Structure formats: C-alpha cells, structure tokens
Amino acid sequence: MLKMSNISKIYRTELVETHALRELDLHVEEGEFVAVTGPSGSGKTTFLNIAGLLESSTSGLYELDGVDVSQLNDRKRSRIRNEKVGFIFQSFNLIPDLNLADNVDVPLRYRGWSGAERRKAVGDMLDLVGLGSRQNYLPSQLSGGQQQRVAIARALAGKPRFLLADEPTGNLDSEMAGAVMKLLEDINAEGTTIVMVTHDPDLANRADRNIHILDGRASDVIPAISPNVTPLPERGVARV
Template identity: 50%
Template sequence: MIVIKDLSKVFRTEQLETSALNKVNIHIKKGEFVTIMGPSGCGKSTLLNLIGLLDKPTEGKYIFNGIDISKENEKNLTQYRKGNIGFIFQSFNLIDELNVFENVELPLVYMGISASKRKIEVDKVLNRMNISHRAKHYPQQLSGGQQQRVAIARAVVSQPKLILADEPTGNLDSKNGAEVMQLLYELNMEGTTILMVTHSLKDSEYAERIIQLYDGKIVSENNKISQNREAIALN
C-alpha cells in the first residue's frame, strides 16, 4: 500500500538548514497497524505529514496504492488526501463554530457528497462512536474523550484506506485513552490501515509493527506481532 524509498526532508531558512528525515525506507502493507516511536524532534510528525500529503519530501520516492505521489502536483495531492486518508490529532482539531454533526460531516462536504447521503453516513459513524446523543453540541461542550471520538468519527466517515494518528491519546486520561485505542484496534481488524505516532508503550502494543526513529533515521523495526495485542484489546 505504501512504499517509501530514501525519503528525506530538509527545512531551510536563509541562515539555517535542518534535516528532519534522512533517507527513510518503509513498506506498509494494506491492513497493517504500524506505530512510529522515538524521542521528541526525531522526525515522527514530519514523516506523518509527508505520508499524509500535507507536505512534500525534499528527496526520495513515495508510492501510495501504486501511484508515485512524490511527482504529483498540489491539486492532485489534495484529491488523493480527500479520498484516501483520515487524520486524527492529539489536539482533536475540531472547529469550534461547528457542532458535532457538522464537524464529522465536513470531509463529505469537501468530497461533494449529497446532503442526504452525508446524513446517512454521519449518523452511522456517530452511532458507532457512541456520540450520537451529542450531535448538536459544540466541541467546547464535550469532554476530551468525547472530542476525540468526534475526531475519529470525522477521520473515518469517508471510509479512507489509511488513517494517520498523531498521539491520539496524548490529551486523554487512561480510561478515555484505552477506549480510543480500542476503537482504532476495531477499525484495523476491519481492514483499515493505521499508522500511529505515539510516545506511549502501552498504546504501541496495539500495533503489529513498531518503527523506531532517531535523528531522522530508522534505527530499528520490530516486525513481530505483539502477543498481548488481542488480550489488551479485549480488556
């Protein structure tokens, strides 16, 4: 599904040049749950932004579903992003002026889906996330756990092939964090590919594979499926 070859990202200003990623190589299969870990500043979020088509690499190749993304223009990148990728952020990134229904509906609006079909899909995903009773509430009226459920609903409402999660439990207590990870696990079990950045060793145990980054380079990969993965998700 995702093939990354010698991917590098350099941030340049007039006085400074910073290498955020240095010749990274990754292969992610369809339906995998992969975690990226490493210290702050190692390039985790930069890598996620590149894979999510929010930024372009300085060098290297990025192939997504057989298409060489690194050669596409901004218009095409936007279309690939809308139709294929869902995002979940630590800070929720909900729009305060929109209620829960409207926040979740937004990706479908951008995709040009009709209002009647949007309502069907939004209602379905809100029920699944157990947040339908809050459909008319605004983000500031929700708890952190509820806001992240809304963010996950928004990420999956368009049925993307890939979900990118950047510290999805970082602003949550342990109970809400475990519930969010359970939701991600269930989505993965249904076939959704998930790439997650986290500092949490507990959260990483839900993944099938862990990639360790340090100073913009991959320093290790654990390809063994966690023996505790299913047990953790059931508890």
C-alpha cells in the first residue's frame, strides 16, 4: 500500500538546513493499522505530510498503491489525495462556516460526484459516526469528540483506501479519545489502511505496528510501553 525508500526531507533557509527525515524506509501493507510515534520535532508530521502527498520529499522513492508518486505534479497529487487518502487532523480542521453535511461534502465536491451520490455518502458517513441527525449543525455547536467524529466522517466519505491520522485524539479527553480510537479500529477492521501519528503510547500499542521516528529516522518496532496494553500481534513487525 505504502512504500517509502530512502526518503529524505531537508528544509532549507538562508541560514540553516534542517534534515526532517533521513533516508527513511517504510512499508505499510494494505489493511494495516500502523502507529507512528516519536518526540516533538522528530519528523512525525513531515513523514505524515509526505505520506499524504501534502508535501514532496527532497529525495527518495515513494510508491502509494503501486504508483510512484514522488514526482507527480500538483494537480495529480491533489487528485490522489482526494481519491485515495483520507485525513484526520489533530485540531479537526472543520470549516467553521459550513454545517456538518457541507463539511463532510467538501472532498466529495472535488471528486466530482453527483449531488445524489454525495448526499448519500454524507448521510451514511454521518450516520456511521452517530451524527446523522445533526447534519445542519455548525462545528461550533459540537463537542471536541463530536467534531473529530465529523472529521472522520469527512475522511471516510470518499471511501479512501488509506487513512492518515495526525494525533486524532490529541485534543480530546480520555473518554472521547477512547471512542474515537474505537471508531478507527472499526474502520480498520473494514479494510482501510490506517497510519496514525500519536504521542500516546497506549493508543500506539493498540495499533498493529508501532514505528518510532527519531531525528528523522524510523527505528525498529517498539515494544509495548504500557504494561497494561496487549502485546503487538505477530503481523505487526515493522519493515524498517
């Protein structure tokens, strides 16, 4: 599903050169649920941005769904983001002026679906996250957990095969975080590949695999940090 080989990302200014990722190799199989951990500034978000085609790597090869996406132009990258990748952001990134239905509808409009198709997908997804009755609410009328569920609905509405989650529970209390995590696990169980960046070791340990990024390099599989967490299943061996 996702294959990165020797991916490096260097941010250059007039004064400094920052190596955000250094020759990172990573392979995520279809249907996997991979957690990416690491301290602040380790390169997690850069990895996520490159994985989600939000920015390009400085060097290296990146194949998504069997296609080399390293050198695509902006338009093609936008299309792949729209069709194959779903994003869940830490701060939800809902558009405050749009109601829930319009928010979920945003990526579908760029997909070019018909009105009927979009309405059905929006309804189904809001039902899935338990907010089907609040389609006309504004994001500001919802709790943080509900907003994140809307964001998940938006990410899933276009039926992406690959879901990228950036600290999806970072702004939620533990109860809401648990609910969101459960939702992600259910989605993964339906076959969607998920790569989740998180600080939370408990959440990381609920993933199939846990990859640790430090100083721009992905390290080997991390053993369960929390003693209360079930050990990683066998298929969760990192191919780093």
